[in-house]
Amino acid sequence: MAKCEQCIVKQLNSLKTLTKSELLRISACKTSQFVKKGDVIFDEGEHLNGVFCISSGICKVSKMSSNGREQIIHLVNKGSILGERSLVNDEVANLKATAISDMEVCFIPREEIISDLKKNPDFTMSLLKDMASSLKNADNTIVDMAQKTVKQRLAEMLLNLEASFGYNSDHVLDIHLSREDIANIIGTATESAIRLLSEFKKDNVITLKGKNISIIDIPKLKKIAQGF
Amino acid sequence: MAKCEQCIVKQLNSLKTLTKSELLRISACKTSQFVKKGDVIFDEGEHLNGVFCISSGICKVSKMSSNGREQIIHLVNKGSILGERSLVNDEVANLKATAISDMEVCFIPREEIISDLKKNPDFTMSLLKDMASSLKNADNTIVDMAQKTVKQRLAEMLLNLEASFGYNSDHVLDIHLSREDIANIIGTATESAIRLLSEFKKDNVITLKGKNISIIDIPKLKKIAQGF
DNA sequence: CGATTGCTTGACCCCCATCAATCCTCGTGG
DNA sequence: CCACGAGGATTGATGGGGGTCAAGCAATCG
Secondary structure, eight states: OOOGGGOGGGGTSGGGGSOHHHHHHHHHHOEEEEEOTTOEEEOTTOOOOEEEEEEEOOEEEEEEOTTSOEEEEEEEOTTOEEOHHHHHHOOOOSSEEEESSOEEEEEEEHHHHHHHHHHOHHHHHHHHHHHHHHHHHHHHHHHHHHHSOHHHHHHHHHHHHHHHHOBOTTSOBSOOOOHHHHHHHHTSOHHHHHHHHHHHHHTTSEEEETTEEEEOOHHHHHHHHHTO | OOOGGGOGGGGTSGGGGSOHHHHHHHHHHOEEEEEOTTOEEEOTTOOOSEEEEEEEOOEEEEEEOTTSOEEEEEEEOTTOEEOHHHHHHOOOOSSEEEESSOEEEEEEEHHHHHHHHHHOHHHHHHHHHHHHHHHHHHHHHHHHHHHSOHHHHHHHHHHHHHHHHOBOTTSOBSOOOOHHHHHHHHTSOHHHHHHHHHHHHHTTSEEEETTEEEEOOHHHHHHHHHTO
16 A cells, blocks of 8 residues: 555655645555456445545436436546545435546545644635636536537537546557446436447547547637537 | 625625724725626626626626537635636636626725635635635536436426525515526526526426515425436 | 516527437456 | 347437627616
């Protein structure tokens, strides 16, 4: 099991504001686990007794709507922290986290983080900034969901994927999503998402090879996202 | 100009965690203003040099979508604070705040709040909890926008209005919204909102008299919101 | 008391959800 | 190594929800 104070991931999130001694203490009590693609890290309604720090891999954070369809709220890359909200307001999880690739995840017990929150104002402030940023994203997502067409949302999602996950060596998006996941991100039926994807392909905006997606024409995608 | 330490409103938000001396200091440097219905408190892109505390009245917080339609993100009642986000991450406002009734608003300069954030951990923690709660609401809204029909969303909105603003003496919802505002909350065209409202009226779920809305059959509304 | 703004209703049509059938892909076991 | 089954991907057909345009009506205000 690696040590927190040497973990590259700690540079990426709020944990970077912790002091060396705080990191050492956390490192001593954290647990590390491997999560296989498809496994559920935590589910709605569960009581989380700590937070998760993602060392590697990607997961989706989603919520069931009352009509039984899953809505993916966002995708979380390595270096991010999961479950801070439940920590802060001491409620059960409102969302579900599922691995969409094999992952390595560290679990930090509640009491450790709470004690740091109380003693280290920089850490609290950093968390506050993270949440402010998440809130801004959430507000923008609400506007998109409420006002944009499925086509616009798909274009925007592809641009977001590029910005957040980038390409691998072959100019292929470095994230593999099922068609169903894609549909559940933009909030539509699987068939609709598929139809639009193949339309984009025909128009030479993207290429498709199974789950491998390459974005060819970014300017065009941006125009589509704006409604042209 | 009233004093913060005597203001009833301070009981309702994060300011309640401030000490007496902190409140006195804030009270000394705050400015108070009356805002008329329809007036803009701040707009997208503006640089806010502090936060607003609502003493009385209601305002809408909205954002323009790229297709030119306004999306109302939420309604804010007296006792709430506006602009904490821009304070925390030091960015320009992402949203627009517009009075939908006559209001009285206090403005607290940035430096004052920042200094309290640094010195009073209870205050920071309280803000953190507020944001966690807002984030939860936002996530739930995303799911609703993405998955529910306009009819479901209208039903849900009416239930929310009742929970947040209650009735006046005549069992009329204690908030007056234009049809356009209603449409912009649930993310639809004005005509669609109107049509559904009159359908609800015909089914004896609500009554309408201009902007006066009374909710008659709450259980039925809940069923509609769930998709029946 | 006009005039401007907001409200209401009708007509039309397109986007997209849904159902159904087929095809593809990949892991498993014979 | 191949057959086969299961789940995912794709395409077609169809109907309804809801966006949009247009016209008439009510209400609010200078």
